[in-house]
Amino acid sequence: EVQLVESGGGLVQPGGSLRLSCTASGFTFSRSAMSWVRQAPGKGLEWVSSIFINGAITHYADSVKGRFTISRDNAKNTLYLQMNSLKPEDTAMYYCAKGMGIIVTSTPPVGQGTQVTVSS
Numbered sequence: 001e002v003q004l005v006e007s008g009g010g011l012v013q014p015g016g017s018l019r020l021s022c023t024a025s026g027f028t029f030s031r032s033a034m035s036w037v038r039q040a041p042g043k044g045l046e047w048v049s050s051i052f053i054n055g056a057i058t059h060y061a062d063s064v065k066g067r068f069t070i071s072r073d074n075a076k077n078t079l080y081l082q083m084n085s086l087k088p089e090d091t092a093m094y095y096c097a098k099g100m101g102i103i104v105t106s107t108p109p110v111g112q113g114t115q116v117t118v119s120s
Contacts, residue, residue, distance in 0.1 A: 002026045002110055004096050009114030016086050020114055022079040022096030030074040033100040036081045037109070038092035038116075045109070046092070049081065050100035059100075064090075086118045 008020040020036070035050040049070040050059045058070050069082040079096050094116055095109035 002098055004098070004109075004111035006094060006096055006111050006114040009094060009116045011117045011119065012086055013120050014087060014118055016118070017082070017084045018086065018116060020081040020083065020094055020096075020116075022081075022111070024077045024079065024096070024098070027098065029072075029077040032098050034070075034072060034079045035097045035100050035104045036070060036079070036094060037097055037104050038090075038094045039109075039113075040089075040092040045095075045105040047105050048094070050104075051079070083116070086116075088118045090116060091118050092116060 003025045005023045008018060010018060012018055031053055033050060033052050036048040037045045038048050039045050048061055048064055049068060051070045051072055055072050067085045071080045093113040095111055095113045097104040
Protein backbone atom coordinates (compact mmCIF):
# COMPACT_ATOMS: atom_id res chain seq x y z
CA GLU A 1 0.00 0.00 0.00
CA VAL A 2 1.37 3.39 -1.02
CA GLN A 3 1.83 5.70 1.96
CA LEU A 4 2.94 9.32 1.75
CA VAL A 5 3.39 11.53 4.80
CA GLU A 6 3.87 15.25 4.22
CA SER A 7 5.29 17.67 6.77
CA GLY A 8 6.93 21.08 7.11
CA GLY A 9 4.05 23.42 6.39
CA GLY A 10 3.10 26.41 8.50
CA LEU A 11 2.30 30.10 8.62
CA VAL A 12 4.88 32.37 6.99
CA GLN A 13 5.00 36.01 5.97
CA PRO A 14 5.21 37.02 2.30
CA GLY A 15 8.79 36.68 1.13
CA GLY A 16 9.51 33.94 3.62
CA SER A 17 10.63 30.36 3.10
CA LEU A 18 9.51 26.86 4.03
CA ARG A 19 10.85 23.38 3.31
CA LEU A 20 8.32 20.62 2.85
CA SER A 21 9.15 16.93 3.26
CA CYS A 22 7.35 13.81 2.13
CA THR A 23 8.27 10.39 3.48
CA ALA A 24 7.24 7.51 1.25
CA SER A 25 6.65 3.81 1.90
CA GLY A 26 4.88 0.86 0.33
CA PHE A 27 6.61 1.11 -3.04
CA THR A 28 10.09 1.39 -4.52
CA PHE A 29 10.67 5.11 -4.09
CA SER A 30 13.96 5.13 -6.00
CA ARG A 31 12.19 3.82 -9.11
CA SER A 32 9.32 6.30 -9.06
CA ALA A 33 9.06 9.80 -10.43
CA MET A 34 7.50 12.03 -7.80
CA SER A 35 5.53 15.25 -7.78
CA TRP A 36 4.16 17.97 -5.55
CA VAL A 37 0.62 19.22 -6.05
CA ARG A 38 -1.41 21.76 -4.09
CA GLN A 39 -5.01 22.65 -3.48
CA ALA A 40 -6.15 26.11 -2.52
CA PRO A 41 -9.50 26.58 -0.76
CA GLY A 42 -12.37 26.06 -3.18
CA LYS A 43 -10.10 25.04 -6.06
CA GLY A 44 -8.96 21.82 -7.67
CA LEU A 45 -5.59 20.14 -7.49
CA GLU A 46 -2.80 22.15 -9.13
CA TRP A 47 0.47 20.58 -10.24
CA VAL A 48 3.51 22.30 -8.74
CA SER A 49 6.63 20.32 -9.61
CA SER A 50 7.94 16.89 -10.63
CA ILE A 51 11.26 15.10 -10.39
CA PHE A 52 12.58 12.08 -12.26
CA ILE A 53 13.91 8.99 -10.46
CA ASN A 54 17.54 10.09 -10.25
CA GLY A 55 16.75 13.72 -9.52
CA ALA A 56 18.57 14.94 -12.61
CA ILE A 57 15.45 16.19 -14.37
CA THR A 58 12.93 18.50 -12.74
CA HIS A 59 9.91 20.43 -13.96
CA TYR A 60 8.06 23.36 -12.42
CA ALA A 61 4.79 25.16 -12.95
CA ASP A 62 5.34 28.68 -14.27
CA SER A 63 3.80 30.09 -11.10
CA VAL A 64 6.62 28.71 -8.92
CA LYS A 65 9.57 28.57 -11.33
CA GLY A 66 12.62 30.28 -9.88
CA ARG A 67 11.19 30.25 -6.34
CA PHE A 68 10.65 26.56 -5.56
CA THR A 69 13.15 23.70 -5.76
CA ILE A 70 12.19 20.03 -5.74
CA SER A 71 14.69 17.41 -4.64
CA ARG A 72 14.80 13.85 -3.35
CA ASP A 73 16.90 11.56 -1.18
CA ASN A 74 16.40 8.03 -2.42
CA ALA A 75 18.34 6.58 0.50
CA LYS A 76 15.81 8.12 2.89
CA ASN A 77 12.72 7.59 0.70
CA THR A 78 12.05 11.29 1.08
CA LEU A 79 10.92 14.02 -1.30
CA TYR A 80 11.47 17.72 -0.57
CA LEU A 81 10.15 21.06 -1.74
CA GLN A 82 12.15 24.15 -0.85
CA MET A 83 9.90 27.18 -1.17
CA ASN A 84 11.41 30.65 -1.21
CA SER A 85 9.96 34.12 -1.84
CA LEU A 86 6.55 32.86 -0.84
CA LYS A 87 3.47 34.79 -1.97
CA PRO A 88 -0.07 34.85 -0.57
CA GLU A 89 -1.22 32.98 -3.68
CA ASP A 90 0.96 30.05 -2.62
CA THR A 91 -1.43 29.44 0.28
CA ALA A 92 -2.76 25.89 -0.11
CA MET A 93 -2.65 22.35 1.18
CA TYR A 94 0.41 20.71 -0.32
CA TYR A 95 0.55 17.01 -1.19
CA CYS A 96 3.24 14.80 -2.63
CA ALA A 97 2.26 12.26 -5.26
CA LYS A 98 3.76 9.17 -6.83
CA GLY A 99 4.33 9.63 -10.51
CA MET A 100 4.01 12.62 -12.79
CA GLY A 101 1.75 13.94 -15.48
CA ILE A 102 -2.01 14.12 -15.57
CA ILE A 103 -2.45 11.30 -13.05
CA VAL A 104 -1.16 13.37 -10.13
CA THR A 105 -3.95 15.92 -10.51
CA SER A 106 -6.72 13.55 -11.56
CA THR A 107 -6.60 11.18 -8.60
CA PRO A 108 -7.21 11.98 -4.91
CA PRO A 109 -4.08 12.57 -2.83
CA VAL A 110 -2.86 9.62 -0.76
CA GLY A 111 -1.49 11.56 2.20
CA GLN A 112 -3.05 14.04 4.59
CA GLY A 113 -1.09 16.96 3.16
CA THR A 114 0.63 19.85 4.91
CA GLN A 115 -0.92 23.31 5.10
CA VAL A 116 1.05 26.31 3.87
CA THR A 117 -0.36 29.73 4.72
CA VAL A 118 1.35 32.88 3.46
CA SER A 119 0.02 35.95 5.20
CA SER A 120 1.20 39.07 6.97
